[in-house]
Amino acid sequence: MKKIYIIHENQEWTTHLTNRLTELDLPFEEWHLDEGLVPLTETPPEGVFYNRMSASSHTRDHRYAPELTGAVLSWLEHHGRKVLNGSRALQLELSKVNQYTALEKQGIQTPKTIAAVGKANIIEAAKRLGSNSFITKHNRAGKGLGVQLFHSTASLEEYLYGPSFEEPVDGITLIQDYIESPQSYITRCEFVGGKFLYAVQVDTSEGFELCPADACQIGDLFCPVGEEVEEKPKFRIIQNFEDPIVEKYESFLQENNIQVAGIEFIRNANGRIFTYDVNTNTNYNADAERAAGKFGMLELAKLLGEELNK
The missing domain is CATH 3.40.50.20 (Rossmann fold)
Structure with a gap:
Protein backbone atom coordinates (compact mmCIF):
# COMPACT_ATOMS: atom_id res chain seq x y z
CA MET A 1 0.00 0.00 0.00
CA LEU A 94 22.27 22.98 6.19
CA SER A 95 24.25 25.95 4.86
CA LYS A 96 23.46 29.65 4.83
CA VAL A 97 26.42 30.11 2.49
CA ASN A 98 24.64 27.86 -0.02
CA GLN A 99 21.40 29.74 0.60
CA TYR A 100 22.91 33.15 -0.06
CA THR A 101 24.76 32.12 -3.23
CA ALA A 102 21.59 30.47 -4.58
CA LEU A 103 19.46 33.52 -3.71
CA GLU A 104 21.92 35.94 -5.29
CA LYS A 105 21.99 33.78 -8.43
CA GLN A 106 18.25 34.44 -8.75
CA GLY A 107 18.69 38.17 -8.31
CA ILE A 108 17.56 38.21 -4.67
CA GLN A 109 19.64 40.52 -2.48
CA THR A 110 21.11 39.17 0.74
CA PRO A 111 22.97 41.06 3.51
CA LYS A 112 26.71 41.53 2.98
CA THR A 113 28.25 38.41 4.54
CA ILE A 114 31.68 36.86 5.07
CA ALA A 115 32.18 33.24 6.16
CA ALA A 116 35.11 32.43 8.45
CA VAL A 117 36.70 29.49 10.25
CA GLY A 118 38.92 30.24 13.23
CA LYS A 119 38.63 33.06 15.75
CA ALA A 120 41.37 35.20 14.22
CA ASN A 121 39.67 34.92 10.84
CA ILE A 122 36.30 35.86 12.33
CA ILE A 123 37.85 39.09 13.60
CA GLU A 124 39.49 39.68 10.21
CA ALA A 125 36.13 39.10 8.52
CA ALA A 126 34.51 41.77 10.71
CA LYS A 127 37.24 44.24 9.75
CA ARG A 128 36.80 43.45 6.06
CA LEU A 129 33.05 43.87 6.30
CA GLY A 130 33.61 47.47 7.36
CA SER A 131 30.19 47.90 8.98
CA ASN A 132 29.54 49.92 12.12
CA SER A 133 27.14 47.23 13.33
CA PHE A 134 27.26 43.55 12.41
CA ILE A 135 26.00 40.20 13.62
CA THR A 136 27.49 36.75 13.93
CA LYS A 137 25.51 33.62 13.13
CA HIS A 138 26.17 29.96 12.50
CA ASN A 139 26.33 28.69 8.93
CA ARG A 140 24.38 25.55 9.93
CA ALA A 141 21.88 27.31 12.10
CA GLY A 142 18.20 27.34 13.00
CA LYS A 143 16.86 28.48 16.39
CA GLY A 144 18.91 31.67 16.15
CA LEU A 145 22.15 29.77 16.78
CA GLY A 146 25.15 32.03 17.30
CA VAL A 147 23.23 35.23 16.57
CA GLN A 148 24.92 38.13 18.36
CA LEU A 149 24.95 41.86 17.61
CA PHE A 150 28.20 43.84 17.78
CA HIS A 151 29.11 47.49 17.30
CA SER A 152 32.90 47.04 17.30
CA THR A 153 35.56 44.44 16.60
CA ALA A 154 36.77 44.90 20.18
CA SER A 155 33.45 43.64 21.57
CA LEU A 156 33.53 40.78 19.05
CA GLU A 157 36.99 39.76 20.22
CA GLU A 158 35.84 39.82 23.84
CA TYR A 159 32.95 37.51 22.90
CA LEU A 160 35.11 35.12 20.86
CA TYR A 161 37.61 34.57 23.64
CA GLY A 162 35.03 34.61 26.43
CA PRO A 163 32.94 31.80 27.94
CA SER A 164 29.75 32.51 25.94
CA PHE A 165 31.15 31.88 22.44
CA GLU A 166 29.24 29.14 20.61
CA GLU A 167 31.33 27.00 18.27
CA PRO A 168 29.32 26.23 15.07
CA VAL A 169 28.69 22.55 14.43
CA ASP A 170 30.32 22.82 10.98
CA GLY A 171 33.00 25.26 12.16
CA ILE A 172 31.79 28.13 9.94
CA THR A 173 30.79 31.43 11.53
CA LEU A 174 29.16 34.12 9.41
CA ILE A 175 29.86 37.82 9.90
CA GLN A 176 26.95 39.74 8.46
CA ASP A 177 25.98 43.36 7.97
CA TYR A 178 23.27 44.27 10.50
CA ILE A 179 20.14 45.42 8.67
CA GLU A 180 17.97 47.40 11.04
CA SER A 181 14.24 47.64 10.44
CA PRO A 182 12.74 50.99 11.55
CA GLN A 183 9.61 49.13 12.69
CA SER A 184 11.53 46.28 14.43
CA TYR A 185 9.96 43.43 12.52
CA ILE A 186 10.83 40.95 9.80
CA THR A 187 8.55 39.29 7.25
CA ARG A 188 8.36 35.57 6.62
CA CYS A 189 6.77 34.33 3.39
CA GLU A 190 5.36 30.81 3.48
CA PHE A 191 5.18 28.59 0.39
CA VAL A 192 3.45 25.24 -0.10
CA GLY A 193 3.73 23.39 -3.40
CA GLY A 194 6.18 26.10 -4.46
CA LYS A 195 3.36 28.66 -4.39
CA PHE A 196 2.86 31.59 -2.03
CA LEU A 197 0.53 30.83 0.89
CA TYR A 198 0.81 33.88 3.15
CA ALA A 199 3.21 36.35 4.74
CA VAL A 200 3.60 36.68 8.49
CA GLN A 201 5.01 39.72 10.27
CA VAL A 202 7.29 38.80 13.17
CA ASP A 203 8.04 41.29 15.95
CA THR A 204 11.81 41.30 16.57
CA SER A 205 11.94 43.93 19.31
CA GLU A 206 12.97 41.21 21.79
CA GLY A 207 15.48 39.39 19.60
CA PHE A 208 16.81 38.67 16.13
CA GLU A 209 15.09 35.42 15.21
CA LEU A 210 11.87 33.92 16.50
CA CYS A 211 10.75 30.45 15.53
CA PRO A 212 7.05 30.45 14.57
CA ALA A 213 6.48 26.98 15.99
CA ASP A 214 3.99 26.61 18.82
CA ALA A 215 6.75 25.71 21.28
CA CYS A 216 10.25 26.91 20.50
CA GLN A 217 12.89 28.14 22.94
CA ILE A 218 15.58 30.51 21.69
CA GLY A 219 17.80 31.55 24.58
CA ASP A 220 15.48 33.40 26.97
CA LEU A 221 12.86 34.09 24.28
CA PHE A 222 9.74 31.96 24.18
CA CYS A 223 7.40 31.76 21.23
CA PRO A 224 3.69 32.27 22.05
CA VAL A 225 1.78 29.01 22.34
CA GLY A 226 -1.80 30.21 22.64
CA GLU A 227 -2.24 30.12 26.39
CA GLU A 228 -0.88 33.65 26.78
CA VAL A 229 -2.75 36.66 25.46
CA GLU A 230 -0.53 39.48 24.23
CA GLU A 231 -1.60 43.03 23.44
CA LYS A 232 0.77 42.95 20.49
CA PRO A 233 1.22 39.41 19.11
CA LYS A 234 4.70 38.48 17.97
CA PHE A 235 3.28 36.78 14.89
CA ARG A 236 0.64 38.34 12.63
CA ILE A 237 -0.40 37.17 9.18
CA ILE A 238 -0.55 40.08 6.75
CA GLN A 239 -3.83 40.10 4.85
CA ASN A 240 -3.54 40.49 1.05
CA PHE A 241 0.25 40.78 1.10
CA GLU A 242 1.62 41.74 -2.31
CA ASP A 243 5.20 42.46 -3.33
CA PRO A 244 7.35 41.66 -6.40
CA ILE A 245 9.64 39.64 -4.10
CA VAL A 246 7.04 36.85 -3.98
CA GLU A 247 7.46 36.08 -7.68
CA LYS A 248 11.25 36.03 -7.24
CA TYR A 249 10.91 33.63 -4.32
CA GLU A 250 8.68 31.28 -6.31
CA SER A 251 11.25 31.25 -9.14
CA PHE A 252 14.01 30.56 -6.62
CA LEU A 253 12.09 27.62 -5.14
CA GLN A 254 11.37 26.17 -8.58
CA GLU A 255 15.00 26.52 -9.63
CA ASN A 256 16.16 24.67 -6.51
CA ASN A 257 13.41 22.00 -6.48
CA ILE A 258 11.97 23.12 -3.14
CA GLN A 259 8.25 22.60 -2.58
CA VAL A 260 7.79 23.76 1.02
CA ALA A 261 9.63 26.67 2.64
CA GLY A 262 9.50 29.79 4.74
CA ILE A 263 11.69 32.63 3.45
CA GLU A 264 12.52 35.56 5.72
CA PHE A 265 13.38 39.12 4.75
CA ILE A 266 13.88 42.50 6.39
CA ARG A 267 13.41 46.02 5.02
CA ASN A 268 15.93 48.72 5.83
CA ALA A 269 15.12 52.39 6.43
CA ASN A 270 14.97 52.95 2.65
CA GLY A 271 12.49 50.14 2.16
CA ARG A 272 15.01 47.85 0.43
CA ILE A 273 14.48 44.13 1.01
CA PHE A 274 17.31 41.90 2.23
CA THR A 275 16.61 38.15 2.32
CA TYR A 276 18.54 36.30 5.00
CA ASP A 277 17.00 32.87 5.66
CA VAL A 278 15.42 29.98 3.78
CA ASN A 279 13.80 27.42 6.09
CA THR A 280 12.85 24.17 4.38
CA ASN A 281 11.32 22.51 7.45
CA THR A 282 9.00 25.42 8.06
CA ASN A 283 6.71 25.63 11.10
CA TYR A 284 3.60 27.72 11.56
CA ASN A 285 2.26 29.73 14.49
CA ALA A 286 -1.16 28.49 15.60
CA ASP A 287 -2.33 31.81 17.08
CA ALA A 288 -1.53 33.80 13.94
CA GLU A 289 -3.14 31.19 11.69
CA ARG A 290 -6.27 30.98 13.81
CA ALA A 291 -6.68 34.75 13.70
CA ALA A 292 -6.28 34.82 9.91
CA GLY A 293 -8.15 31.61 9.10
CA LYS A 294 -5.20 30.20 7.14
CA PHE A 295 -3.51 26.93 8.04
CA GLY A 296 -0.14 25.90 6.64
CA MET A 297 -0.09 22.29 7.83
CA LEU A 298 -3.57 21.69 6.41
CA GLU A 299 -2.48 22.95 2.99
CA LEU A 300 0.68 20.83 3.22
CA ALA A 301 -1.35 17.73 4.12
CA LYS A 302 -3.63 18.38 1.12
CA LEU A 303 -0.56 18.71 -1.14
CA LEU A 304 0.85 15.41 0.10
CA GLY A 305 -2.53 13.77 -0.50
CA GLU A 306 -2.63 15.11 -4.06
CA GLU A 307 0.88 13.82 -4.75
CA LEU A 308 -0.04 10.42 -3.35
CA ASN A 309 -3.11 10.19 -5.60
CA LYS A 310 -0.96 10.94 -8.65
Missing part, protein backbone atom coordinates in the same frame (compact mmCIF):
# COMPACT_ATOMS: atom_id res chain seq x y z
CA LYS A 2 1.33 3.39 -1.01
CA LYS A 3 1.58 5.97 1.75
CA ILE A 4 3.10 9.29 2.74
CA TYR A 5 6.50 9.08 4.46
CA ILE A 6 7.58 11.96 6.69
CA ILE A 7 11.34 12.24 7.19
CA HIS A 8 12.27 14.20 10.34
CA GLU A 9 14.05 14.17 13.72
CA ASN A 10 11.72 16.21 15.94
CA GLN A 11 8.35 14.78 16.94
CA GLU A 12 7.18 18.05 18.47
CA TRP A 13 7.42 19.85 15.12
CA THR A 14 5.74 17.01 13.21
CA THR A 15 2.63 16.35 15.32
CA HIS A 16 0.69 19.20 13.73
CA LEU A 17 1.20 17.70 10.27
CA THR A 18 0.34 14.13 11.27
CA ASN A 19 -2.83 15.43 12.95
CA ARG A 20 -3.87 16.99 9.64
CA LEU A 21 -3.03 13.81 7.70
CA THR A 22 -5.18 11.83 10.12
CA GLU A 23 -7.95 14.40 9.76
CA LEU A 24 -7.88 13.92 5.96
CA ASP A 25 -7.71 10.12 6.36
CA LEU A 26 -4.40 9.87 4.51
CA PRO A 27 -2.07 6.91 5.12
CA PHE A 28 1.33 7.93 6.48
CA GLU A 29 4.43 6.69 8.25
CA GLU A 30 7.10 8.64 10.10
CA TRP A 31 10.78 8.03 9.52
CA HIS A 32 12.53 9.50 12.57
CA LEU A 33 16.14 9.64 11.35
CA ASP A 34 18.13 10.37 14.47
CA GLU A 35 19.86 7.08 13.66
CA GLY A 36 19.29 4.09 11.40
CA LEU A 37 20.51 2.36 8.25
CA VAL A 38 20.12 2.82 4.50
CA PRO A 39 19.55 -0.48 2.64
CA LEU A 40 21.19 0.42 -0.68
CA THR A 41 20.78 -3.17 -1.90
CA GLU A 42 17.00 -2.93 -1.48
CA THR A 43 14.25 -0.99 -3.26
CA PRO A 44 12.44 1.74 -1.29
CA PRO A 45 8.71 1.38 -0.64
CA GLU A 46 6.22 3.03 -2.99
CA GLY A 47 4.76 6.36 -1.94
CA VAL A 48 5.45 10.06 -1.48
CA PHE A 49 8.35 11.18 0.71
CA TYR A 50 8.46 14.54 2.47
CA ASN A 51 11.76 15.70 4.00
CA ARG A 52 11.63 18.15 6.93
CA MET A 53 15.06 17.54 8.41
CA SER A 54 16.30 20.46 10.52
CA ALA A 55 19.64 22.25 10.56
CA SER A 56 19.36 22.51 14.35
CA SER A 57 19.05 18.73 14.92
CA HIS A 58 22.38 18.64 16.77
CA THR A 59 20.87 20.78 19.54
CA ARG A 60 18.53 17.84 20.26
CA ASP A 61 21.42 15.31 20.38
CA HIS A 62 20.73 14.22 16.80
CA ARG A 63 24.15 15.22 15.48
CA TYR A 64 24.22 13.01 12.38
CA ALA A 65 20.53 13.10 11.46
CA PRO A 66 21.13 15.46 8.48
CA GLU A 67 23.92 13.26 7.13
CA LEU A 68 21.74 10.16 7.47
CA THR A 69 18.89 11.99 5.78
CA GLY A 70 21.18 12.94 2.91
CA ALA A 71 21.98 9.26 2.37
CA VAL A 72 18.29 8.30 2.52
CA LEU A 73 17.31 11.02 0.03
CA SER A 74 20.04 9.91 -2.36
CA TRP A 75 18.70 6.33 -2.15
CA LEU A 76 15.11 7.45 -2.74
CA GLU A 77 15.99 9.72 -5.66
CA HIS A 78 18.14 7.03 -7.25
CA HIS A 79 15.05 4.81 -7.38
CA GLY A 80 12.88 7.58 -8.81
CA ARG A 81 10.67 8.08 -5.78
CA LYS A 82 8.64 11.28 -5.45
CA VAL A 83 10.45 13.37 -2.84
CA LEU A 84 9.28 16.79 -1.68
CA ASN A 85 12.19 18.92 -0.43
CA GLY A 86 14.82 16.48 -1.61
CA SER A 87 18.62 16.61 -1.69
CA ARG A 88 18.92 20.19 -2.91
CA ALA A 89 16.53 21.44 -0.23
CA LEU A 90 18.59 19.65 2.43
CA GLN A 91 21.79 21.17 1.04
CA LEU A 92 20.35 24.67 1.43
CA GLU A 93 18.83 23.91 4.83
Whole structure:
Protein backbone atom coordinates (compact mmCIF):
# COMPACT_ATOMS: atom_id res chain seq x y z
CA MET A 1 0.00 0.00 0.00
CA LYS A 2 1.33 3.39 -1.01
CA LYS A 3 1.58 5.97 1.75
CA ILE A 4 3.10 9.29 2.74
CA TYR A 5 6.50 9.08 4.46
CA ILE A 6 7.58 11.96 6.69
CA ILE A 7 11.34 12.24 7.19
CA HIS A 8 12.27 14.20 10.34
CA GLU A 9 14.05 14.17 13.72
CA ASN A 10 11.72 16.21 15.94
CA GLN A 11 8.35 14.78 16.94
CA GLU A 12 7.18 18.05 18.47
CA TRP A 13 7.42 19.85 15.12
CA THR A 14 5.74 17.01 13.21
CA THR A 15 2.63 16.35 15.32
CA HIS A 16 0.69 19.20 13.73
CA LEU A 17 1.20 17.70 10.27
CA THR A 18 0.34 14.13 11.27
CA ASN A 19 -2.83 15.43 12.95
CA ARG A 20 -3.87 16.99 9.64
CA LEU A 21 -3.03 13.81 7.70
CA THR A 22 -5.18 11.83 10.12
CA GLU A 23 -7.95 14.40 9.76
CA LEU A 24 -7.88 13.92 5.96
CA ASP A 25 -7.71 10.12 6.36
CA LEU A 26 -4.40 9.87 4.51
CA PRO A 27 -2.07 6.91 5.12
CA PHE A 28 1.33 7.93 6.48
CA GLU A 29 4.43 6.69 8.25
CA GLU A 30 7.10 8.64 10.10
CA TRP A 31 10.78 8.03 9.52
CA HIS A 32 12.53 9.50 12.57
CA LEU A 33 16.14 9.64 11.35
CA ASP A 34 18.13 10.37 14.47
CA GLU A 35 19.86 7.08 13.66
CA GLY A 36 19.29 4.09 11.40
CA LEU A 37 20.51 2.36 8.25
CA VAL A 38 20.12 2.82 4.50
CA PRO A 39 19.55 -0.48 2.64
CA LEU A 40 21.19 0.42 -0.68
CA THR A 41 20.78 -3.17 -1.90
CA GLU A 42 17.00 -2.93 -1.48
CA THR A 43 14.25 -0.99 -3.26
CA PRO A 44 12.44 1.74 -1.29
CA PRO A 45 8.71 1.38 -0.64
CA GLU A 46 6.22 3.03 -2.99
CA GLY A 47 4.76 6.36 -1.94
CA VAL A 48 5.45 10.06 -1.48
CA PHE A 49 8.35 11.18 0.71
CA TYR A 50 8.46 14.54 2.47
CA ASN A 51 11.76 15.70 4.00
CA ARG A 52 11.63 18.15 6.93
CA MET A 53 15.06 17.54 8.41
CA SER A 54 16.30 20.46 10.52
CA ALA A 55 19.64 22.25 10.56
CA SER A 56 19.36 22.51 14.35
CA SER A 57 19.05 18.73 14.92
CA HIS A 58 22.38 18.64 16.77
CA THR A 59 20.87 20.78 19.54
CA ARG A 60 18.53 17.84 20.26
CA ASP A 61 21.42 15.31 20.38
CA HIS A 62 20.73 14.22 16.80
CA ARG A 63 24.15 15.22 15.48
CA TYR A 64 24.22 13.01 12.38
CA ALA A 65 20.53 13.10 11.46
CA PRO A 66 21.13 15.46 8.48
CA GLU A 67 23.92 13.26 7.13
CA LEU A 68 21.74 10.16 7.47
CA THR A 69 18.89 11.99 5.78
CA GLY A 70 21.18 12.94 2.91
CA ALA A 71 21.98 9.26 2.37
CA VAL A 72 18.29 8.30 2.52
CA LEU A 73 17.31 11.02 0.03
CA SER A 74 20.04 9.91 -2.36
CA TRP A 75 18.70 6.33 -2.15
CA LEU A 76 15.11 7.45 -2.74
CA GLU A 77 15.99 9.72 -5.66
CA HIS A 78 18.14 7.03 -7.25
CA HIS A 79 15.05 4.81 -7.38
CA GLY A 80 12.88 7.58 -8.81
CA ARG A 81 10.67 8.08 -5.78
CA LYS A 82 8.64 11.28 -5.45
CA VAL A 83 10.45 13.37 -2.84
CA LEU A 84 9.28 16.79 -1.68
CA ASN A 85 12.19 18.92 -0.43
CA GLY A 86 14.82 16.48 -1.61
CA SER A 87 18.62 16.61 -1.69
CA ARG A 88 18.92 20.19 -2.91
CA ALA A 89 16.53 21.44 -0.23
CA LEU A 90 18.59 19.65 2.43
CA GLN A 91 21.79 21.17 1.04
CA LEU A 92 20.35 24.67 1.43
CA GLU A 93 18.83 23.91 4.83
CA LEU A 94 22.27 22.98 6.19
CA SER A 95 24.25 25.95 4.86
CA LYS A 96 23.46 29.65 4.83
CA VAL A 97 26.42 30.11 2.49
CA ASN A 98 24.64 27.86 -0.02
CA GLN A 99 21.40 29.74 0.60
CA TYR A 100 22.91 33.15 -0.06
CA THR A 101 24.76 32.12 -3.23
CA ALA A 102 21.59 30.47 -4.58
CA LEU A 103 19.46 33.52 -3.71
CA GLU A 104 21.92 35.94 -5.29
CA LYS A 105 21.99 33.78 -8.43
CA GLN A 106 18.25 34.44 -8.75
CA GLY A 107 18.69 38.17 -8.31
CA ILE A 108 17.56 38.21 -4.67
CA GLN A 109 19.64 40.52 -2.48
CA THR A 110 21.11 39.17 0.74
CA PRO A 111 22.97 41.06 3.51
CA LYS A 112 26.71 41.53 2.98
CA THR A 113 28.25 38.41 4.54
CA ILE A 114 31.68 36.86 5.07
CA ALA A 115 32.18 33.24 6.16
CA ALA A 116 35.11 32.43 8.45
CA VAL A 117 36.70 29.49 10.25
CA GLY A 118 38.92 30.24 13.23
CA LYS A 119 38.63 33.06 15.75
CA ALA A 120 41.37 35.20 14.22
CA ASN A 121 39.67 34.92 10.84
CA ILE A 122 36.30 35.86 12.33
CA ILE A 123 37.85 39.09 13.60
CA GLU A 124 39.49 39.68 10.21
CA ALA A 125 36.13 39.10 8.52
CA ALA A 126 34.51 41.77 10.71
CA LYS A 127 37.24 44.24 9.75
CA ARG A 128 36.80 43.45 6.06
CA LEU A 129 33.05 43.87 6.30
CA GLY A 130 33.61 47.47 7.36
CA SER A 131 30.19 47.90 8.98
CA ASN A 132 29.54 49.92 12.12
CA SER A 133 27.14 47.23 13.33
CA PHE A 134 27.26 43.55 12.41
CA ILE A 135 26.00 40.20 13.62
CA THR A 136 27.49 36.75 13.93
CA LYS A 137 25.51 33.62 13.13
CA HIS A 138 26.17 29.96 12.50
CA ASN A 139 26.33 28.69 8.93
CA ARG A 140 24.38 25.55 9.93
CA ALA A 141 21.88 27.31 12.10
CA GLY A 142 18.20 27.34 13.00
CA LYS A 143 16.86 28.48 16.39
CA GLY A 144 18.91 31.67 16.15
CA LEU A 145 22.15 29.77 16.78
CA GLY A 146 25.15 32.03 17.30
CA VAL A 147 23.23 35.23 16.57
CA GLN A 148 24.92 38.13 18.36
CA LEU A 149 24.95 41.86 17.61
CA PHE A 150 28.20 43.84 17.78
CA HIS A 151 29.11 47.49 17.30
CA SER A 152 32.90 47.04 17.30
CA THR A 153 35.56 44.44 16.60
CA ALA A 154 36.77 44.90 20.18
CA SER A 155 33.45 43.64 21.57
CA LEU A 156 33.53 40.78 19.05
CA GLU A 157 36.99 39.76 20.22
CA GLU A 158 35.84 39.82 23.84
CA TYR A 159 32.95 37.51 22.90
CA LEU A 160 35.11 35.12 20.86
CA TYR A 161 37.61 34.57 23.64
CA GLY A 162 35.03 34.61 26.43
CA PRO A 163 32.94 31.80 27.94
CA SER A 164 29.75 32.51 25.94
CA PHE A 165 31.15 31.88 22.44
CA GLU A 166 29.24 29.14 20.61
CA GLU A 167 31.33 27.00 18.27
CA PRO A 168 29.32 26.23 15.07
CA VAL A 169 28.69 22.55 14.43
CA ASP A 170 30.32 22.82 10.98
CA GLY A 171 33.00 25.26 12.16
CA ILE A 172 31.79 28.13 9.94
CA THR A 173 30.79 31.43 11.53
CA LEU A 174 29.16 34.12 9.41
CA ILE A 175 29.86 37.82 9.90
CA GLN A 176 26.95 39.74 8.46
CA ASP A 177 25.98 43.36 7.97
CA TYR A 178 23.27 44.27 10.50
CA ILE A 179 20.14 45.42 8.67
CA GLU A 180 17.97 47.40 11.04
CA SER A 181 14.24 47.64 10.44
CA PRO A 182 12.74 50.99 11.55
CA GLN A 183 9.61 49.13 12.69
CA SER A 184 11.53 46.28 14.43
CA TYR A 185 9.96 43.43 12.52
CA ILE A 186 10.83 40.95 9.80
CA THR A 187 8.55 39.29 7.25
CA ARG A 188 8.36 35.57 6.62
CA CYS A 189 6.77 34.33 3.39
CA GLU A 190 5.36 30.81 3.48
CA PHE A 191 5.18 28.59 0.39
CA VAL A 192 3.45 25.24 -0.10
CA GLY A 193 3.73 23.39 -3.40
CA GLY A 194 6.18 26.10 -4.46
CA LYS A 195 3.36 28.66 -4.39
CA PHE A 196 2.86 31.59 -2.03
CA LEU A 197 0.53 30.83 0.89
CA TYR A 198 0.81 33.88 3.15
CA ALA A 199 3.21 36.35 4.74
CA VAL A 200 3.60 36.68 8.49
CA GLN A 201 5.01 39.72 10.27
CA VAL A 202 7.29 38.80 13.17
CA ASP A 203 8.04 41.29 15.95
CA THR A 204 11.81 41.30 16.57
CA SER A 205 11.94 43.93 19.31
CA GLU A 206 12.97 41.21 21.79
CA GLY A 207 15.48 39.39 19.60
CA PHE A 208 16.81 38.67 16.13
CA GLU A 209 15.09 35.42 15.21
CA LEU A 210 11.87 33.92 16.50
CA CYS A 211 10.75 30.45 15.53
CA PRO A 212 7.05 30.45 14.57
CA ALA A 213 6.48 26.98 15.99
CA ASP A 214 3.99 26.61 18.82
CA ALA A 215 6.75 25.71 21.28
CA CYS A 216 10.25 26.91 20.50
CA GLN A 217 12.89 28.14 22.94
CA ILE A 218 15.58 30.51 21.69
CA GLY A 219 17.80 31.55 24.58
CA ASP A 220 15.48 33.40 26.97
CA LEU A 221 12.86 34.09 24.28
CA PHE A 222 9.74 31.96 24.18
CA CYS A 223 7.40 31.76 21.23
CA PRO A 224 3.69 32.27 22.05
CA VAL A 225 1.78 29.01 22.34
CA GLY A 226 -1.80 30.21 22.64
CA GLU A 227 -2.24 30.12 26.39
CA GLU A 228 -0.88 33.65 26.78
CA VAL A 229 -2.75 36.66 25.46
CA GLU A 230 -0.53 39.48 24.23
CA GLU A 231 -1.60 43.03 23.44
CA LYS A 232 0.77 42.95 20.49
CA PRO A 233 1.22 39.41 19.11
CA LYS A 234 4.70 38.48 17.97
CA PHE A 235 3.28 36.78 14.89
CA ARG A 236 0.64 38.34 12.63
CA ILE A 237 -0.40 37.17 9.18
CA ILE A 238 -0.55 40.08 6.75
CA GLN A 239 -3.83 40.10 4.85
CA ASN A 240 -3.54 40.49 1.05
CA PHE A 241 0.25 40.78 1.10
CA GLU A 242 1.62 41.74 -2.31
CA ASP A 243 5.20 42.46 -3.33
CA PRO A 244 7.35 41.66 -6.40
CA ILE A 245 9.64 39.64 -4.10
CA VAL A 246 7.04 36.85 -3.98
CA GLU A 247 7.46 36.08 -7.68
CA LYS A 248 11.25 36.03 -7.24
CA TYR A 249 10.91 33.63 -4.32
CA GLU A 250 8.68 31.28 -6.31
CA SER A 251 11.25 31.25 -9.14
CA PHE A 252 14.01 30.56 -6.62
CA LEU A 253 12.09 27.62 -5.14
CA GLN A 254 11.37 26.17 -8.58
CA GLU A 255 15.00 26.52 -9.63
CA ASN A 256 16.16 24.67 -6.51
CA ASN A 257 13.41 22.00 -6.48
CA ILE A 258 11.97 23.12 -3.14
CA GLN A 259 8.25 22.60 -2.58
CA VAL A 260 7.79 23.76 1.02
CA ALA A 261 9.63 26.67 2.64
CA GLY A 262 9.50 29.79 4.74
CA ILE A 263 11.69 32.63 3.45
CA GLU A 264 12.52 35.56 5.72
CA PHE A 265 13.38 39.12 4.75
CA ILE A 266 13.88 42.50 6.39
CA ARG A 267 13.41 46.02 5.02
CA ASN A 268 15.93 48.72 5.83
CA ALA A 269 15.12 52.39 6.43
CA ASN A 270 14.97 52.95 2.65
CA GLY A 271 12.49 50.14 2.16
CA ARG A 272 15.01 47.85 0.43
CA ILE A 273 14.48 44.13 1.01
CA PHE A 274 17.31 41.90 2.23
CA THR A 275 16.61 38.15 2.32
CA TYR A 276 18.54 36.30 5.00
CA ASP A 277 17.00 32.87 5.66
CA VAL A 278 15.42 29.98 3.78
CA ASN A 279 13.80 27.42 6.09
CA THR A 280 12.85 24.17 4.38
CA ASN A 281 11.32 22.51 7.45
CA THR A 282 9.00 25.42 8.06
CA ASN A 283 6.71 25.63 11.10
CA TYR A 284 3.60 27.72 11.56
CA ASN A 285 2.26 29.73 14.49
CA ALA A 286 -1.16 28.49 15.60
CA ASP A 287 -2.33 31.81 17.08
CA ALA A 288 -1.53 33.80 13.94
CA GLU A 289 -3.14 31.19 11.69
CA ARG A 290 -6.27 30.98 13.81
CA ALA A 291 -6.68 34.75 13.70
CA ALA A 292 -6.28 34.82 9.91
CA GLY A 293 -8.15 31.61 9.10
CA LYS A 294 -5.20 30.20 7.14
CA PHE A 295 -3.51 26.93 8.04
CA GLY A 296 -0.14 25.90 6.64
CA MET A 297 -0.09 22.29 7.83
CA LEU A 298 -3.57 21.69 6.41
CA GLU A 299 -2.48 22.95 2.99
CA LEU A 300 0.68 20.83 3.22
CA ALA A 301 -1.35 17.73 4.12
CA LYS A 302 -3.63 18.38 1.12
CA LEU A 303 -0.56 18.71 -1.14
CA LEU A 304 0.85 15.41 0.10
CA GLY A 305 -2.53 13.77 -0.50
CA GLU A 306 -2.63 15.11 -4.06
CA GLU A 307 0.88 13.82 -4.75
CA LEU A 308 -0.04 10.42 -3.35
CA ASN A 309 -3.11 10.19 -5.60
CA LYS A 310 -0.96 10.94 -8.65
